[in-house]
Amino acid sequence: MPPLIIVGAGQAAAQLVASLAQDGYSGPVTLLGDEPHLPYQRPPLSKKYLAGELALDRLYVKPAAFYEKAGVDLRLGTRVERIDRPGKAVILADGTALPYSTLVLATGSRPRRLALPGSELDGVFYLRTVADVDAIRGRFADARSLVVVGGGYIGLELAAVATKHGLQVTVLEQVPRLMARGVGPVVSAFYESLHRSEGVRLVTGAKVLGFEGKDRVTAVVAEDGVHPADLAVVGVGALPNVELAAAAGLKVENGIVVDAECRTDDPAIYAIGDCTKQVHALTGQPLRLESVHNALEQGRVAAAAICGRPPPTLQVPWFWSDQYDVKLQMVGLSQGHDQAVVRGDPGSGRSFAVFYLREGQLIAVDAVNRAPEFMLSKQLIADRARPDPAKLADERVAVKDLRS
């Protein structure tokens, strides 16, 4: 029988391999990835790895021996160019056709690129891969100024690390508030003052017009003025890697459309991780999530489906971001909330939580240095609990007593 082939060797793929082994999958598995590295964790790229606190091998999801032991034919530095669905094979750059019995697309996402004057200049970077971070870090030593285009969590984590490293950092964000896609306005406002207090120059509502410089970038030009930049990093969101799927005629809508078992509209092809779009069990709405939780969960779900096992219990989506000494932990999906309850004072200190409710039901929480609220809410949201908003706001009520 031809092998199960996985395209893309990232976090979702590594989890799939682990879960297949656990679920007793006995057929051959081939894992094809275009990066030169074993599947690795991206979160540290804009955190400890960027800060130089972690060596590369500590990013690996699993050691090389794990893939050997699992009997996986692991081919790194190998890009799949095309899927031949009638022939049930994937085609590599050199024309080699590799037949599959089952195919899993785990191609992830890539940074959205800016097409502005000067955006191809040396010194303008994106941040997605080990190679990107190594290049950025290589410039830290002799750079004094960094302009970050985009005030999402990746850009802000970078801003925090670079500031600690002694660079003068400017963040240019197009919309009126930071991390607007991920958190509510109270949390955005907190992060704005946090970064300002750490010495970051912050422009919201900024309109970036282009990059200046002869061979190397020297400034970022925005509507509000020219911002000197020995280095510029663009973090303006990601696009799902759907081209293989689209060219093969699979259903794609800003993400490869998959069912609850992560199967595409071709029963022999699954898709997992950042590249997928799936109706979410919590909201009933189609959603594309870019998170470690989603990559791992879809890896587990697809493995169970492939092995004919019952699906694992789904977790409420969660996410985190580390900036300075502040840990942001988010759980749930806040879209459609009609009430936001703040616990603690975002204006003083670095610790508070915001609870989002819809018709009295808790649907999401943003917790800033508030692990208890985060952990309890994971359970409350899964239980579709309806906690008393007055208690949520009242710090005299212990977290464990917030259940009702």
Added chain:
Amino acid sequence: MTKIVFEEPDGTERALDLTDGQSIMEGAVRNGVVGIDADCGGACSCATCMVYVAEDWRVRLPAKDSSETAMLEFCPHVQENSRLSCQITVKPELEGLRLKVPPSQQ
């Protein structure tokens, strides 16, 4: 290298030499200890690297910080002797430490 002994959920005992300076979680994952999921990779955000510490070792480990304490408070299967293995750094003083992996991290 420091020897740490894990009891996996099915009772299998594994004595492993782990690299000093890294977390116990990292060493466990590297050696494929069954039942340490470590979904967040050590960011103290998932509580899926939880272990039970042998009674005689409990007081000998460095104390929990506030975020580990908080994560554990609401962690499923938590016991008095629970710790997050990503928050404990391997060092020679831990030679012979015994840990038990819970039946499930969910």
